[in-house]
Structures are given as structure tokens and as C-alpha cells.
Amino acid sequence: MSALVQIQHVNKSFKDHQVLHDIHFEVTEGEIICILGESGSGKSTLLRIIGGLEDADQGDVTVDDETITGPANNLVPGYDFINFVTQHFKLEQFRTVRDNIYSVISYYAQSDADDRIHELLELCKLSEKAEAYPRELSGGQQQRVAIAMALADEPFLLLMDEPFSNLDVNMKTQIRGEIVEILRKAEVTVIFVSHDPVDAMAIADRVIILEDGHIAQIDTPQKIYQEPTSPYAAKFLGPINYLKVDGKPIGVRPEQIKIHKEGEHEGKVTKCIFMGMHYHVWLTSDIADKTILLYHSSALNIGQAVHFNLMTTEIT
Structure with a gap:
């Protein structure tokens, strides 16, 4: 399959501190990639650069052959074919599940919007909660609503920043399984950031391990676990x-x-x-x-x- 996302020699500094060093990799269409690293390793900064919310000092990012630029070049940062899911679900508390999803695609013709909402409610197993308000949902259900909203306008690329960090640890395994099932069925390309190696091994096709802004290793979770190329990469997966x-x-x-x-x-x-x-x-x-x-x-x-x-x- 062709590369949907290309990151070419990206560097980024804040004041005198270089956060990212010569980052380069490609993501194929439909692939799920995890960027794994300790706090301060540069993973969230890299995600923001890929999404057009931050400018790189050097290097290029392209998505579907379009060059991605940040606030320095765009009055309104971001792109309508790239959507974010953050650890804060950002649901409108006084809108129902259905209306939260509709808010993303309100510019659709009504019949098309209704069809898309029905499809997403089915996909995300929320049909019985369509008229419920966020306060009436569990954490996992709220996350599925956030996923449905992010998928509503059929983005090329979904970026997720620590998507499981706010979930109850006792439910995390079940919810993580539900989310990966949704993403696979949606056939969407995903890049997500995590500090939890279990997230990486449970969900990702490939893992990028960042060490102080450098790529320590990039490969399948199995390959990194079984054949790590450095002590840093080795310790991250267990x-x-x-x-x-x-x-x-x-x-x-x-x-x-x-x-x-x-x-x-x-x-x-x-x-x-x-x-x-x-x-x-x-x-x-x-x-x-x-x-x-x-x-x-x-x-x-x-x-x-x-x-x-x-x-x-x-x-x-």
C-alpha cells in the first residue's frame, strides 16, 4: 500500500532545547502507528506538527501528498482531513450523543447526516445511547462518542494524544479492545501517542520509540519486544x-x-x-x-x- 503520511527529517526546538532530532518515517494507508516515549521525549510535539498545530523548524510533513504547515503559514491551524482525539473528550454536555456527532457534520444534507450518524452509532456501539447526555455515559462510552465525532467527516488521518490515560484502570483493557475494533472497521489511518507499552502492543501495527527526541527504534511491537536494538527500546516494552x-x-x-x-x-x-x-x-x-x-x-x-x-x- 502507498504511504499516506511522510515525515521527512523534522527538527524542532523550543528556545535553546532541541525537542525533535531528524525525525523521518512513513505511514501507509490504514496503518495504526504508536509513538511511544517518556514524558518530555517529544512525542506530543511531533503529533502536533503532523496535525499542523505546530511548526517544524526544519523538515517536511505531507499527508496524501499535501504539505502540512503550522500556525506560521495558516491563520487557522489544522486541516479538515486530519482529526484529533485527545485525552479530554470535549463533548458538549448539554447535547445528546446524536447531537454531538451531528455538530461535526451539520453542513451535510440532512439525509446524509442522518445516515452517517446512524452508521457511526452502529460502528461505535452507541445506538442505545443516542439520546443520552455525556453525563449519563461511562468513561468508555464517552470515549466512543469522541471517536465517532472524530470519524464523522471521514478524515484521511486520525491523531490521538494519550487516548486512554483518563480511563479507569480496571476497564482499560476492555475499552482499548473496543476502540481498536472500531478503528479497524473504519479502516482509518491512525497515529497515536502513549507512554504505556501495553497500549502500543495491543493496538499498533508499528511502534516508534522516541528517546530524547530521537527515534530509538521503529518496528512492529513483536520485533521490538523480541529484538530490541538498544537498552532504552528494550526496557520500554517490558x-x-x-x-x-x-x-x-x-x-x-x-x-x-x-x-x-x-x-x-x-x-x-x-x-x-x-x-x-x-x-x-x-x-x-x-x-x-x-x-x-x-x-x-x-x-x-x-x-x-x-x-x-x-x-x-x-x-x-
Whole structure:
């Protein structure tokens, strides 16, 4: 598929601090991309530049072959084929769900608007809430209304800034699944920002990890998790142990360490905690400066000597 979005060598500074350094990547039509990074890594600034709400100092952004520029060139920043969903849903509290969606496409012919609203209510599983007010909805339902509004005028590109940060942690998994189902069915191209690696792994086709304004790695979540190219990228998608085997630095996820009575390496248990599906076990070993975390199916005793094998990933 063709590249819908092209980001070419974008740089951005605020006063004397450079926030983005030579950022370049492409997004194909229908792809969902996550920009993942710590607070201050430049991810929200990059999203605003892509959406035309901020000017880059250098570099170019194009969407569907149109060059995107920010406030320096546009009296009214933004583009009608790029829509935003923020962590604040921005629903009109005195309008029903139906009327909130209608407010986006009020310039449509009435019959076309009615058809589009009906389609979005079905897509976002809000048909039974069409006449409800935002205050009568759960957080997940309010988010689905915000998604419906963002999709209403059929944008080329949907930009989402920390879309799950305000959700109840107990409902986040369910709601995240509902949202990705909606986005996939809508076949819309999405770039979203998050600091949560679970968001990236659950939703994104590819992940861009930003480290101090640089791209540390860009690849599928599976590839980054299994074959990280730097310690920074490795740690972002979950716990990792840094070991040294045969003089080489090795990054090993907890599930890549298997206890076996004839294992190649030896360690001693320092802590064991039941976590539901498995136990978290910490070991000391001469191949690590710090304790090693692994997952095991049964409890081990503190001070117990064990042998283990590694399925290793070299960290360059």
C-alpha cells in the first residue's frame, strides 16, 4: 500500500532545547502507528506538527501528498482531513450523543447526516445511547462518542494524544479492545501517542520509540519486544534482564529464562512472589550484576539453588 503520511527529517526546538532530532518515517494507508516515549521525549510535539498545530523548524510533513504547515503559514491551524482525539473528550454536555456527532457534520444534507450518524452509532456501539447526555455515559462510552465525532467527516488521518490515560484502570483493557475494533472497521489511518507499552502492543501495527527526541527504534511491537536494538527500546516494552554471557551483553526477558535441572547457568533464589498465572522469581547469578527476574509455574524457596537456560537477545 502507498504511504499516506511522510515525515521527512523534522527538527524542532523550543528556545535553546532541541525537542525533535531528524525525525523521518512513513505511514501507509490504514496503518495504526504508536509513538511511544517518556514524558518530555517529544512525542506530543511531533503529533502536533503532523496535525499542523505546530511548526517544524526544519523538515517536511505531507499527508496524501499535501504539505502540512503550522500556525506560521495558516491563520487557522489544522486541516479538515486530519482529526484529533485527545485525552479530554470535549463533548458538549448539554447535547445528546446524536447531537454531538451531528455538530461535526451539520453542513451535510440532512439525509446524509442522518445516515452517517446512524452508521457511526452502529460502528461505535452507541445506538442505545443516542439520546443520552455525556453525563449519563461511562468513561468508555464517552470515549466512543469522541471517536465517532472524530470519524464523522471521514478524515484521511486520525491523531490521538494519550487516548486512554483518563480511563479507569480496571476497564482499560476492555475499552482499548473496543476502540481498536472500531478503528479497524473504519479502516482509518491512525497515529497515536502513549507512554504505556501495553497500549502500543495491543493496538499498533508499528511502534516508534522516541528517546530524547530521537527515534530509538521503529518496528512492529513483536520485533521490538523480541529484538530490541538498544537498552532504552528494550526496557520500554517490558521487564528485561541485562546479563553478560561469553563476554557479550545480553538482554533477556523474564519469560526467556527457563529453570531446568541440567541448565547451563546457576543462580540462587532471593525472592518469590505469587502473581496469579505464575510466580515472579528473583535470582542472583555470576552472569548478572543485579538480580535476575524470571517467571516460573511453581513456588521456589528463598536461598534455593537452581539451574537455568537462556533464550537470548543481544543488545547492541
